[in-house]
Each structure stands twice: as structure tokens, then as C-alpha cells.
Amino acid sequence: MAAPNQPLPFSESMVTTALELPGYRIVENFGVVRGIVVRSRSVFGTIGASLQTIIGGDITLYTELCERTRADAFHRMMVHAAERGANAIVSTRYDANEIMQGVNEVLAYGTAVRVERIG
Numbered sequence: 001m002a003a004p005n006q007p008l009p010f011s012e013s014m015v016t017t018a019l020e021l022p023g024y025r026i027v028e029n030f031g032v033v034r035g036i037v038v039r040s041r042s043v044f045g046t047i048g049a050s051l052q053t054i055i056g057g058d059i060t061l062y063t064e065l066c067e068r069t070r071a072d073a074f075h076r077m078m079v080h081a082a083e084r085g086a087n088a089i090v091s092t093r094y095d096a097n098e099i100m101q102g103v104n105e106v107l108a109y110g111t112a113v114r115v116e117r118i119g
Contacts, residue, residue, distance in 0.1 A: 006075075008075060008078050009078055009079055009081070009082030010078065010081075010082060010086075010087050010088070012078075014087060014088040014089070014115070015074075015078065015088065015089045015092050015110070016088075016089070016090055016091075016092060017091065017092050017093065018090065018091075019090055019091060020090060021088055021090065021115055023117060023118055023119075024088065024115035024116065024117055024118060025115060025116055025117075025118050026088075026090070026113045026114070026115055027113075027114050027115065027116050028085075028113060028114040029111065029112075029113050030081070030084040030085060030086050030111075030112035030113065030114070031084075031111065031112060032109060032110070032111060032112075033077055033080040033081040033084065033086070033089065033109065033110060033111070033112040034076075034077055034080060034107055034108065034109040035072070035073040035074060035075065035076025035077030035078070035079070035080060035107070035108045035109075036073060036076065036105060036106070036107045036108075037069050037072045037073045037076065037105070037106050038099065038103060038104070038105045039065065039069050039103070039104055039106075040102050040103045040104075066106075069104070069106045070094060070106055070108070072106075073094070073106045073107060073108040074108045076108070077089065077092075077108040077109060077110065080112070081110075081112035084112050085114060086112035086113055086114055087113075087114050087115060088112075088113050088114070088115045089110040089111065089112055089113070090110060090111050090113055091110050091111045092108065092109070092110035093108075093109055093110065094106065094107065094108050094109075095107045095109070
């Protein structure tokens, strides 16, 4: 699986939560693809976030962790799709679960397709 900091295999604009991409026709369906990331908070991050909760407001340490985790899951999903020959993903969704205290899973999934521009 490609590292999250490597270039994406195709444009993020070719990934949608919709059932189709406007201006494109689906010509092949490769099935469900996914990207999964399981992360835990570090002791230092937990302490820092706990201090932020005392002040209130946005807990930026957790926000950054969540954003990075979602981005990594999204990237892995795109790599999985490209490995199957897709150039787009439709019906994209995210799911997140706590596996155990302080350990969370984020799953990005969708349907990998090959599309062609209409016209």
C-alpha cells in the first residue's frame, strides 16, 4: 500500500459521494474499494488535548489527528481503486469506530469505476 505522502493516483475531483460524475459515463465497475487507518493518541497528545479541554473550544490536537487519519484513509482508498484499474470512485463514504479506548479506526470506502468523458 502506498504511503499517504505519495501523489494521488488520480484527481480528488474524480471522487464523489454521488452515484455518478457529471460530464462522465461509467464504462466499467470494479466493485467496492476501501482505505482503512487505525490510530491511537500518544500520551503527549492526550495530555495536550486534556489541557485544551480545560480552556474549551476547538481541541486542535484531536482535530488535526482526525483530519490526518481521514486523509490517509481517503488516499489508501484511491490507491486501492487505481490498483484495480479505476480512474474514479463513486458513492464514497466514511465510517469511524473506537476499537478500544484511545484507538480509533477510520474507513473510507466507495465503488471504483472507470469513466469516460461524455461528448
